[in-house]
Amino acid sequence: MQKELEDIVKAYLAAVEQGxxxxxxTVVHVEGSAYRQPGARMLITENGALTGAISGGCLEGDALRKAQLAMMQQKPMLVTYDTTDEDDAAVGVGLGCNGVIHILLEPLGPHLAMNPLTLLQxxxxxxxxxxMVTLFNLEQRSAPQPGTCILVTDGGERQVHLEDGPLRTAVLSDVCAAFSARRSAVKTYDNGREQITALIAWHPPALQLLIAGxxxxxxxxxxxxxxxGWHTIVVDGRPAYAQRQRFPEATRVIAAKPVEVLQHLQPDDYTAAVLMTHNYNYDIALxxxxxxHHLPYTGVLGPARKLQRMLQEMEDAGTVVSPEQQARIxxxxxxxxxxxxxEEIALSIISEVKAVMAGAPGDSLRNNPSAIHQRARQQIIQKQL
Structure with a gap:
């Protein structure tokens, strides 16, 4: 989803330049099953260009027409598509899904005090x-829709365009909970007069992949x-191989010795590494x-006995490898x-990295007896203010 956001920001800036x-x-809530889940976004321009997706392709046409109306009126609009209703098949919602999809359409502009794409930029x-918090009135779709009003980073930066009061206090508390739980949530706040629902969308940084070799x-x-959309850093000790023209899609290409690699990298919880230099000494040193740094994933190309030898030599050299560290290799x-x-080996590696980083088993979905998407993310939790 991070790549989708980056593409949307780029498309928005290009549209602003063109006037x-x-x-x-934004998919703000889903009841039942749907192709995209809450937090999925799509940018729509007045000339019909679309960036991102809110469905498998069946909702986009109707959303475009309604977005053009929202642009003309310059106010957010909540739209609901019921894929359980046969009548909705007439507008092309026959997904084979069985759910209700709520989408908020927000006109954008550089003049707005709270423009989510300017903030993301x-x-x-x-x-x-x-x-990022997006507020909407699910009970009264014709009522004013507040839209996106909060952006908070784990670095402590806050952009809050919500007046002081119980709602602001409750939402910011749930923002902190989203950081702690590392997951998005949909919650409704009841002040006795009306109910306001919030999509509290948690966005981790793009996966950073260090490839040695x-x-x-x-x-x-x-x-x-x-x-x-992963950010890749290719490192190798051979300058003749570590060339930008050989890896034009990489974020960075660096010629460096193993001890120098970390000077070019800031490891975090969303960093994975793959060691495939075909140079045993380089791999073990790195x-x-x-x-x-306790990376969640470090992959080592080669047979199992190669890794066993590396771990043994590291132990012999005085490097203690704990069971927790070894479990991440x-x-x-x-x-x-x-x-x-x-190409197939690359697909195999990428699939394993994705599964590990997502905490998924990497098995066939047909062997999963539960729902594909976590339903807890879709359930609305109600709070009395």
Whole structure:
């Protein structure tokens, strides 16, 4: 989803340069099943250009028409699509899903005090975790829709356009809870007169992938990671291989010794590493340097006995590898999908990184007896103010 936000911000800035009106469509609540979940966003320009997605393609046409109306009226609009209603199939909502999708359309403009895309632009290129709050009136769709009014970062920066009072206090408390839980939520606040619902959307930074090695087998890995919007850093001790023209999709390409790599990297909870230099000494030196940073994922290319040898030599050299640290090292790297050629191996590695970072088993979805998406994220929790 981080890539989607980055693409939306870029498209918005381009539209502003062209003098085009824009609106942001946000999936704010889902009842039942749907292709996209709360927090999915799409930018709509007055000339019909779309960036991002709020469905599998069936809602976009109608959302475009309604967004153009919202732009003309210059006020947010809440739209509901019921995929359980056969009549809605007439406008192309036949998804095969069985749910009700609520979408908020917010006209945008650089003049607005609280423009979510202007705020997100300020954090572009930074490894911030953000929580963005969008308020809407689910009970009365014709009532004024407050829209996006809060953006908070884990660095302590806050943009709050909500008057002082019980609602502001309650929402900010739930923003802190979203940071702690590392998940989004939808909550309703009741002041006795009306109910206001909030999409409290938690956005971690893009996954940062450190790839040690600049051989030809790394190229498909970088390309797939780029498609996913991951920020890739390719490092190698050979300047002739660590060349930007060899990896145009990479975020950075660095020629460096293992002890120098961390000078170019700020490891965090959303950083993964893959060691595939085909140079045993380089890999073990970099693994030793990365170990204290407790990366959630470090993959080592090669057979299991290679990793076992590396860990034993590290222990012999005085580097203590705890069971918790060893559990975060994956070797042989990748999921077992029968990969053979470099492109398939890259897919195997990317799939394992994604599964580990998402806390998912990496099994076939047909073997999962529960819902694909966590229903807890879709349930509205009510609070009395």
């Amino acid at each position: 085009l009106q824009t609106a942001l469509a 300020q954090h572009a290129g930074r490894r911030d975790t953000t929580v 600049a051989g030809n087998d790394v190229q498909p890995l970088v390309k797939i990671a780029a498609i996913l 693994l030793t340097a990365l170990l204290p 994956y070797g042989p790297v990748g999921l077992d999908i029968g990969a053979d050629v470099p």
